[in-house]
Amino acid sequence: MASKIPNALLPLIRKLESVTPLSQDARDAIERLPVRVRTLPARRDIVRDGDLATQCTVILEGWAHRYKFLSEGRRQIFSFHIAGDIPDLQSLHIPLLDHNLATLTQATVAFIPHESLHDLTARFPSIAAAFWRDTLIDAAIFREWLIAMGRRPAFEHLAHLFCELYSKQEAVGLAGDHRCPLPMTQTDLADATGMTSVHVNRVLKEMRSCGMVTLHRQTLVVKAWDELIRASEFDAAYLHLQNRVAG
Amino acid sequence: MASKIPNALLPLIRKLESVTPLSQDARDAIERLPVRVRTLPARRDIVRDGDLATQCTVILEGWAHRYKFLSEGRRQIFSFHIAGDIPDLQSLHIPLLDHNLATLTQATVAFIPHESLHDLTARFPSIAAAFWRDTLIDAAIFREWLIAMGRRPAFEHLAHLFCELYSKQEAVGLAGDHRCPLPMTQTDLADATGMTSVHVNRVLKEMRSCGMVTLHRQTLVVKAWDELIRASEFDAAYLHLQNRVAG
DNA sequence: CGCTAATTTGACCTGGATCAACTACGGTGG
């Protein structure tokens, strides 16, 4: 089932361009990367804590997430990923994984050998820079999550997360009109925000009842974007998008 | 006062080598970087949220920290930095700062122009890789802080932070014998862990009274390292140190 | 239609926040 699919990596190119300009040469080189494409069921681990990675994963369609388990079944989710993301790009320079990467929904992913990526970045410093930049934005998002965890109450925290996930999708053309897919369960949201699923549920109820946001059937609908931004003190600057979200 | 000081960047080399092996050529090239060395008082901002950076900062002596303010005086600290660290290395590829970098104690720092660093990384891919790797470890530490914020109770959270700060110092020869400098106030610890200084104080009291750790006069003394590790489920793997902490 | 996972709700509890003193200590100026 290994195959080269023309333009399979288009989502990756679109994602990189949402964050860094690319030359035509660079785009072509990315499209010529050897890829192994797979479609995985929901909630399937892709790489695990402790693995030694030899390839990177590009999400082509669907959602993925990174997480880690602690004792007594506690779980922390670090990030959610959409088409175009390379959630384990870091394994290129730190092959020993310190957390898990798994699908969230059914997802189509492409695997690219580290070797090919090392070769690509050696030939195209601009792509190396774009990749590095991508991992730095990843870190910027972690910092924003840290703020939310440490200093924002539950309502603002969730509101902030919704702004982020909407903006990220909007930047690659997967969202618009103040609505977007959001296929995670309330338990996932809880493990991402350090709350309880019960409390997530109550906060969502409050958001619904104050007419700000609804989350139903895997779809987020923002009824009052400006208010949501204001309530969560969201500033998209940390996402370092090329084309800033209009509002 | 701008000057080239021979071996001024030795702490940087030592730090990089704690995390990646370097060739003699690479070490020499780093030592030849043009640096502007300054000694700054405690609590002095180095670069600020919103600045466009044109240089990177190497900590040569003393401590620094990164943080961000929210409304109503809330503050979140993201990281603490010691000799050898380049806390704003990311500005090399994302010049627009999304947080503040400041000294914590009086500190001696070296500034290196982005230009020189771009030139260096172009000539030495191995150094580029080491730098990239360093920013990735930075991100790994953020993930660990996220876990602590989201899923660890206060005692374990602080214990984990102490393990991390001890290990990081131990790796570059700044700590040993289960004791190390820790010059932050209880308010700083609170803003790093998402707690209140009052609660930090009570947790420290508990740690003291159960004979695990004392923190007095800017010095951390770990009385029961194994217990501390166990209590906080600390696993130094995420620091990706070359010479793993013995215990 | 039946089974399982996800959401929702209620009752109650607690870790950590808040508020308000009070104490210890390293300067610093007289």
Added chain:
DNA sequence: CCACCGTAGTTGATCCAGGTCAAATTAGCG
């Protein structure tokens, strides 16, 4: 050398955001 002052640390009393536990209710889905 000491009196004074500002910062940091300590403590007690009280409160509440969010956790815990348990039981419905609902939504998907084969």
